[in-house]
Amino acid sequence: MEFRILGLVEVFDEERSLVLGGPKPRALLAHLVIEAGRPVSREHLIDELWGDDPPATVQDSLNVHVAKLRQAVGSRLRTTSSGYVLDALPVEIDAVRFEERMSVARAQRDDPASIAPALADALALWRGPVFGGLAVGPTAAAAGARLEELRAAALEARVEADLALGRHGDLIGELMGLVAASPTRERLAGQLMLALHRCERDADALSVFASTSDALQRNLGVDPGDELTALQRAIHRGDPTLGTPGPESLPVSASRFVGRRLELAQTYALLTNSRVLTLAGPGGSGKSRLAVELARSLTSVHPGGTYFIDLAPLTATASVSREVAATIGVRERQGEPLPKLLARWLRHRRCLLVFDNCEHLVESCAALSSTLLETAPGLRILATSREPLGVRGEVVYAVPGLSLPSPSDPLATIESSDAVRLLMDRAAAARSGFALTPEDAQLAAAVCRKLDGLPLAIELAAERLRTVSLRELLAWLDERLDSLGETRGVQARHRTMRAAIQWSYELLDEQERAAFRRFSVFAGSFDADAGSAVATGWAPLSGPVDMRGLCDRLANKSMLVAEPGSERARYRMLEVVRQFGADCAIDIGEDHRARSLHATWYHDSIPEPQVWAGQDQASWMERLGRDVDNVRAAMTWLLAGGEDPQRALEMVGRLWWFWYMRGMLGEGGAWFQQVLAATPSDPTPARGIALRGAAATARILGDFGEALRLGAESLVAFRDLDDDRGVAAALNNLCITAMMSGDLQAAKRFGEEGLVVIEGVKESQALASAQNNLGMVVRNLGDAGRAAELFASARAGYAAGGNQRGLAAAFTNLAILGRQTGDATHARENGMEALRLYTALGFDEGKLDCLEVLGALDADAGNAESALRMICVAGRRREELAAPLFVPDEVTQVAQAERIATTALGTTATARVVEGARDMTVDDLVARLLADDLGV
Numbered sequence: 001m002e003f004r005i006l007g008l009v010e011v012f013d014e015e016r017s018l019v020l021g022g023p024k025p026r027a028l029l030a031h032l033v034i035e036a037g038r039p040v041s042r043e044h045l046i047d048e049l050w051g052d053d054p055p056a057t058v059q060d061s062l063n064v065h066v067a068k069l070r071q072a073v074g075s076r077l078r079t080t081s082s083g084y085v086l087d088a089l090p091v092e093i094d095a096v097r098f099e100e101r102m103s104v105a106r107a108q109r110d111d112p113a114s115i116a117p118a119l120a121d122a123l124a125l126w127r128g129p130v131f132g133g134l135a136v137g138p139t140a141a142a143a144g145a146r147l148e149e150l151r152a153a154a155l156e157a158r159v160e161a162d163l164a165l166g167r168h169g170d171l172i173g174e175l176m177g178l179v180a181a182s183p184t185r186e187r188l189a190g191q192l193m194l195a196l197h198r199c200e201r202d203a204d205a206l207s208v209f210a211s212t213s214d215a216l217q218r219n220l221g222v223d224p225g226d227e228l229t230a231l232q233r234a235i236h237r238g239d240p241t242l243g244t245p246g247p248e249s250l251p252v253s254a255s256r257f258v259g260r261r262l263e264l265a266q267t268y269a270l271l272t273n274s275r276v277l278t279l280a281g282p283g284g285s286g287k288s289r290l291a292v293e294l295a296r297s298l299t300s301v302h303p304g305g306t307y308f309i310d311l312a313p314l315t316a317t318a319s320v321s322r323e324v325a326a327t328i329g330v331r332e333r334q335g336e337p338l339p340k341l342l343a344r345w346l347r348h349r350r351c352l353l354v355f356d357n358c359e360h361l362v363e364s365c366a367a368l369s370s371t372l373l374e375t376a377p378g379l380r381i382l383a384t385s386r387e388p389l390g391v392r393g394e395v396v397y398a399v400p401g402l403s404l405p406s407p408s409d410p411l412a413t414i415e416s417s418d419a420v421r422l423l424m425d426r427a428a429a430a431r432s433g434f435a436l437t438p439e440d441a442q443l444a445a446a447v448c449r450k451l452d453g454l455p456l457a458i459e460l461a462a463e464r465l466r467t468v469s470l471r472e473l474l475a476w477l478d479e480r481l482d483s484l485g486e487t488r489g490v491q492a493r494h495r496t497m498r499a500a501i502q503w504s505y506e507l508l509d510e511q512e513r514a515a516f517r518r519f520s521v522f523a524g525s526f527d528a529d530a531g532s533a534v535a536t537g538w539a540p541l542s543g544p545v546d547m548r549g550l551c552d553r554l555a556n557k558s559m560l561v562a563e564p565g566s567e568r569a570r571y572r573m574l575e576v577v578r579q580f581g582a583d584c585a586i587d588i589g590e591d592h593r594a595r596s597l598h599a600t601w602y603h604d605s606i607p608e609p610q611v612w613a614g615q616d617q618a619s620w621m622e623r624l625g626r627d628v629d630n631v632r633a634a635m636t637w638l639l640a641g642g643e644d645p646q647r648a649l650e651m652v653g654r655l656w657w658f659w660y661m662r663g664m665l666g667e668g669g670a671w672f673q674q675v676l677a678a679t680p681s682d683p684t685p686a687r688g689i690a691l692r693g694a695a696a697t698a699r700i701l702g703d704f705g706e707a708l709r710l711g712a713e714s715l716v717a718f719r720d721l722d723d724d725r726g727v728a729a730a731l732n733n734l735c736i737t738a739m740m741s742g743d744l745q746a747a748k749r750f751g752e753e754g755l756v757v758i759e760g761v762k763e764s765q766a767l768a769s770a771q772n773n774l775g776m777v778v779r780n781l782g783d784a785g786r787a788a789e790l791f792a793s794a795r796a797g798y799a800a801g802g803n804q805r806g807l808a809a810a811f812t813n814l815a816i817l818g819r820q821t822g823d824a825t826h827a828r829e830n831g832m833e834a835l836r837l838y839t840a841l842g843f844d845e846g847k848l849d850c851l852e853v854l855g856a857l858d859a860d861a862g863n864a865e866s867a868l869r870m871i872c873v874a875g876r877r878r879e880e881l882a883a884p885l886f887v888p889d890e891v892t893q894v895a896q897a898e899r900i901a902t903t904a905l906g907t908t909a910t911a912r913v914v915e916g917a918r919d920m921t922v923d924d925l926v927a928r929l930l931a932d933d934l935g936v
Contacts, residue, residue, distance in 0.1 A: 001076060003033050003086075004094045006147070007127025009134060011073060018072040024049065025065045027136050032069075032077070032086035034143045036093060039082035048137025095147055098125045102154055112164035113303060119158035126151055156187050165300045168195040179208065183215035186228045193228075197235045197242055200261065205235050250292055250308050250354075257293050258425050259402055259418025260286070267294050267397055272301070274395045275373055276381040278358075278388050281399035283576025284456030284497040287384035288356050290399060295354050295382060304349030304378065311365070312357035312575040313523035313629035315636055320364040322667045324353065329844075331881045332666025334702040339368055343375035345880055350378035357575050358385035366391050401453025405445045414441045419448035419458060426462035426558075434465060443470040450477045456574065457500035459558045464507065476503070501580045504559060510540050513584075515550055516559050518594040520581030524629030525563055525572040533601040534594055570626070596643075599634040602627065603647050606654045621841075624658050631655070635671065645678040650686040656693030660700065661805075661843055663881060669697045688717035688726050692733050699733075702884070704741040711737055725766060728758035732770050739777050740886035747777045765806065768797030772810055779813070780889045784821050791817060808837035808846055815853045816893065819860065828857050832929070839926055845883050847926055848874040852890065854929070856897035864904035865913050871898050872917035873925050 002012040009026040011018040020026050031048055032040060046058050055061065066084065070077045078085045090096040101122035105115050130144040130151075155178070162171055175192040182188060189212040196205035209232040213224050224232075234242055243257060271277045271294065279287045295306050307327050314323060321338040325331065330345045332338050353372075358365045366389040369381050373391070383389055388396045402419035414420055415436060423444055428434045436444060447470065451457040464473055505513060518535040519526070532547040551571050555562040559577060563570045573581065585591040605627065607620055624631065631651070638648040652668075652675045659668030672694035679687065691714035699707035711734045718726030731754030738747035751774035758770045775790030791813045798806035811834035818827030831854045838846030855870030871894060878884055885891045902910045 001073065001088070001092055002094065003029075003036070003088050003092055004127070005030055005033050005131055005144075006094045006098060006125050006151075007129070008132035009033075020072055021065070021068045023134060024061070025068045027131075027134055027140070028062075028065050029069055029086075030131050030134065030136050031140045032084060033088065033093060033095070034140050036086050036088040036090075039080050039085045041083035044139075045084070048139055051137075094125045095130075098122050098147075099150065101125070102150065105154075105157070112161035113300065116158055116161035116165060116300075119154050119161065122154055123151065123158065152182075152185070156191065159188075159191050163191060163194060163198075166297045167300060168198040171195045172199065179212070183212065184219055186212065186216075186225055190228050190231050193231055193235060194242060202235055206232065250295055250306065251310075257289065258422045260290055260293070262403070263290060263399070264294060264297065268297060270395050270397060271298065271380060271382060274393060275379065276369060276383070276389070276391055276394045278383045278385055278394055278396045279399050280385055280388060280396050282386060282454075282497060283579070284454050284500075284574070285399045285401065286455035287399050288574075289455065291354055291356060291382055291384050295352060298352060298380075302350050302352040302380070304346075304351040306352045306354070308354045308356065310356050310524075311361050312578075313633065314361065315633075316360050318361070318632075319667070319670075320355075320361055320368050322664075322670075324368070325666065326662070326664050329663060329880065331663045331883060332669075332701060334698075338666060339371045342368075343372050346372060346376035346379050348378070349376070351376075352380045352382060355381065355383040355385075358383050358389065359387060362387060362389060365389055401451075402448070402455060402458070404449050404453050407442065407445070409445070411438055411441050414445050417445070417448070419451075419453040420444050422455060423448055423458050423462050426459050427465040429462075431466045440470050443474055447474050447477060450474070451500060452496050454497055454500070456558070456576065457497055460500045460504045463504070463557045497576060498580065501577055504557060505580070505584070508554075508557070508559070511545070512550065512554060512557075512559075514540050514590075515547075516554060517581050517585040517588065517590055519554075519560070519571075519573060520578050520585055521591070521594045521598045521633075522573070522578075522630055523633035525570040525626065526630065527568050527570050530601055530605075530627075530630070531571070534597045537597075538593065595637050598630070599638050599644075599647065602631050602634040603638075603651050606631070606651055606658075608654060621658065621661055624655075625662065635675070639674065639678055645675065646684075646686065648675050649679045649684075649690055653686055653689035653693050656697060659697070661841075663844070665697050665700055669694070669701060672697060683717035683720040685721060685723065685726065688714050688721065688723070688730070691717060692726075692730055695733055695737065699737045699740060700883075702886075704737060707737045708734065708741070724757050725761045725763055728754045728761060728766060728770065730754075731757065732766075732773055735770075735773050735777065739773075739780065739888075742888065744777060744780055744888075748774070748781065751777050764797050765801045765803055768794045768801070768803070768806055768810075771797065772806065772813060775813060776887060779817055779820070780887070784817060787817055788814075804837050804841055805843065805846070808834045808841070808843075811837065812846070812849045812853065815850075815857075816890065819853060819857055819893070820889070824857055824860065828854065831857065835926060836930065839930065844877065844881060844922065847922055848877055848881075848883070849890070851922070851925065852885075852894050852897070855901075856893045859897040859900040859904075862904070864901040865909070867897055868901035868905065868910065868913045869917045869920070870925065871901065872914055873920050873922055876918070877922050 004010040004012070009020070009030050011020060011029070020029060027049055028045065031045060042059075042062060046054055046062060049062075050058055066077070066079075073086075076087045078087060090100075101118065105118035105122060130147050131140070136144065159171060159175065172192070172195050175188065175195060178188050179185070179192050189208055193205040193208050196202070196208065209224070209228065212228065216222050216224055223229075231242075267277065267279065267290065279291055281287050292308070295308065299306050305328070307324070309320075309323050309327050311320065311323065314320075319338075321342060322332075324342055325338055328342075328345065328351075330338075330341055333341065355365055355369075362385060365383065365385075369383075369389060369391045372379055373381065373393070388394060402422060403417050404419050405414040405417040409417075415424075420436070420441075424434070424436050447461060448458060451461060461473060461477070468476075505516065508516060515531070515535045519531060521534060522530070528547040528551055531551055532545065535541055536545045536547065548569065551560060551569070552562070554560040555571060560571045560573060563572060582591070585594060606624065635648045635651055638644045638651075652671050655671070656668055659665050672690060676687075676690060676694065681687070691710050695707045695710035695714055698704075698710060711730060715727065715730035715734065718730050731750045735747050735750035735754060738744075738750055751770065755767075755770045755774055758767050761767075771790045772794035775787045775794065778790065779787035791810055795807060795810035795814065798804075798810055811830045815827045815831035815834060818824070818830060831850050835847060835850040835854070838850060851870045851874040855867045855874070857867075858864075858870065859867035875894070885894065905913065
């Protein structure tokens with residue numbers, strides 16, 4: 001049966017609606033449903049249904065209504081010594097299912113793409129007001145009020161998720177109805193205001209605020225709260241942070257997106273009816289910004305993810321496939337082309353890849369796009385380039401300048417044109433109080449026409465309105481740009497853009513020009529410290545410099561872009577601006593020194609290997625993640641023309657741990673090969689470390705023969721250098737490789753020798769690693785006692801040094817050993833502790849190790865469904881990461897768990913669990929496990 005109270009009070013037996021009678025029996029049922037499974041006394045029901053003045057026949061009336069209900073629901077309504085009990089399972093009551101579905105939605109945390117449908121599913125249970133508006137007693141009324149409030153909160157949360165997904169246009173009608181029904185509910189009013197603002201209906205948004213203020217004052221005698229008032233002020237000033245959020249991979253702009261509604265509608269239609277769209281046009285035409293806004297609006301139709309790949313920092317010989325793999329989290333594997341791995345990962349997903357700034361990598365982008373589009377039917381590609389990709393099925397959209405008014409247009413038309421709106425928006429940001437007067441409208445339109453409606457040129461010009469008038473600005477443009485003639489083709493737009501940048505460059509002071517030129521050597525973003533290292537210390541920036549202030553001045557003049565959201569301010573250059581700055585640096589003879597200083601800064605910014613084992617590991621990972629483009633550029637320059645390959649060797653050896661933790665081992669392997677080939681084979685500490693990193697990389701990629709060869713070379717180098725610490729690390733490396741290749745006796749010899757050497761060095765973290773790895777070997781050889789001692793010592797050493805990654809590994813190994821020895825309680829405790837640590841580090845492979853041992857423990861305990869779910873989710877992610885298991889007893893552990901679980905479940909249940917696990921991510925499963933462990 002199904003008991004419904006979220007709307008009319010009804011009971012369904014399968015699909016048949018049961019006859020309940022009039023209002024009183026339905027009210028009686030409402031009270032019994034609220035108390036389902038618990039006895040309700042006759043006295044309480046009489047008080048609830050008839051109040052303080054019941055009729056003399058109330059007992060008989062109650063009996064009649066109970067009898068009427070019993071005719072409908074049968075034995076589900078029982079009489080006990082304590083009163084009446086309605087036997088209804090939670091799953092049979094729509095209100096209980098509603099709350100359960102709300103809990104599912106809350107578990108999605110910050111994922112609006114999951115929250116929105118989950119809440120919509122919960123709200124679909126509602127068919128009207130609770131109890132259908134039926135008069136009920138105080139207890140049921142209180143429960144009903146609570147349910148109505150939960151419904152309102154769920155509705156607001158669903159709208160919030162839809163707003164986050166960019167569905168503001170679709171929400172306006174619904175929100176207008178909701179606000180009309182609840183005029184004093186401020187959150188709904190704020191959501192409507194935000195939706196209207198994002199549809200560029202600011203006047204309507206401010207009108208909603210005014211009507212809500214009036215309703216609050218009239219009905220409640222209060223003013224709007226701080227949050228709604230702050231939103232009204234933000235809309236009034238055009239706050240850029242009110243823009244539509246999108247996937248994390250999409251860049252966030254520091255300024256708001258103005259205009260382009262026609263272009264967005266046109267490109268939306270093109271991309272939703274094709275699979276590859278290229279936005280073409282010259283630098284500064286706004287291709288990238290349009291692409292980001294288009295991608296954001298399409299988030300909801302690409303549930304597999306939207307991924308932004310910025311190709312501007314890459315050299316012409318860089319691998320586009322590796323950049324895509326790093327962005328979506330696919331790892332290379334030995335003997336399989338990366339494009340095939342990407343195609344396999346994308347095959348069953350509906351994804352959008354955004355390739356930005358393709359012009360210097362057109363052939364590579366075209367080749368990869370063709371491969372992926374042929375294999376992954378749910379894939380769309382959105383590209384920006386100065387020329388088409390040339391792939392089959394490509395639609396090319398020439399990005400026009402912003403819409404321009406003609407000289408004869410009336411004031412309202414001029415003010416509403418996209419180009420003039422952008423000029424005014426940016427001018428108001430540059431000069432407080434700036435506003436367009438009727439007298440200035442034609443001047444503003446003429447400025448925009450002179451600049452061909454190019455967004456970047458208009459932004460550069462708007463910054464000059466900080467100190468000059470529109471008339472002065474137009475006079476200068478007449479003098480500078482009239483030489484371009486009247487043609488308005490792409491070539492003319494290129495020259496217009498370059499002239500606008502040149503003009504802005506000439507208006508900088510001497511120090512600003514020098515910093516601007518030198519900043520052009522950065523690939524991607526940089527902070528003020530890096531900028532200072534490259535730009536200062538030589539004329540005209542040889543004295544003390546407020547670099548943060550200088551960077552902010554350049555950002556205010558649109559020569560740099562300040563990146564929002566960073567804890568430390570970071571800056572970058574638009575590619576067309578960076579190219580201009582690079583040309584200036586070459587012309588003036590600064591390029592070589594700036595690049596040398598740039599390489600030195602990033603060479604010195606990579607920590608030594610022992611630092612990776614310390615407590616600052618996570619912060620180093622985050623830091624290098626932000627600077628990876630600059631690190632690549634530095635190594636490329638050091639290798640080019642033999643500038644200083646030895647320094648590149650020093651960098652590459654220290655980077656292997658970063659590549660490993662970030663799942664970028666394919667790229668790391670390519671760098672090792674290139675740098676080792678470019679440097680002498682004489683033994684040096686840097687070469688020994690690089691060989692060891694190359695060996696570890698080859699091992700993880702599954703090439704054990706190459707890993708053993710490189711590891712042996714590393715060992716010889718360190719022995720020639722008489723470097724005991726290096727010798728111990730090389731032996732440790734060889735120990736792991738031998739174990740993973742199945743030669744446990746060789747692994748034990750390497751591990752024992754390494755342990756002896758490192759004990760003499762007295763380096764705690766290296767000692768802990770040697771103990772941990774040797775413990776794995778002896779565990780596989782069946783020596784549980786020795787393994788336990790080694791893992792315990794390793795755990796203590798890692799903990800003392802603050803090495804969270806090592807500590808998690810030791811806990812995982814103890815969990816595996818505990819399961820093998822029958823200590824399930826401690827095994828689970830250790831496994832959960834490891835999972836917490838790996839989750840904090842964001843290290844996927846470590847989380848998989850934990851899921852596998854926890855799944856095996858569940859299988860042993862008879863929790864077959866949970867066990868199989870963990871094994872399936874972990875196995876699928878291993879396939880995606882190209883990170884197969886190699887440790888023998890861990891391979892056995894997974895096979896045993898899967899066999900136990902599938903045997904217990906049987907064929908049908910196994911298929912159901914496997915199917916359910918297919919849609920579950922590792923992070924979803926881990927979040928659930930951690931919440932359950934905390935009792936949340």
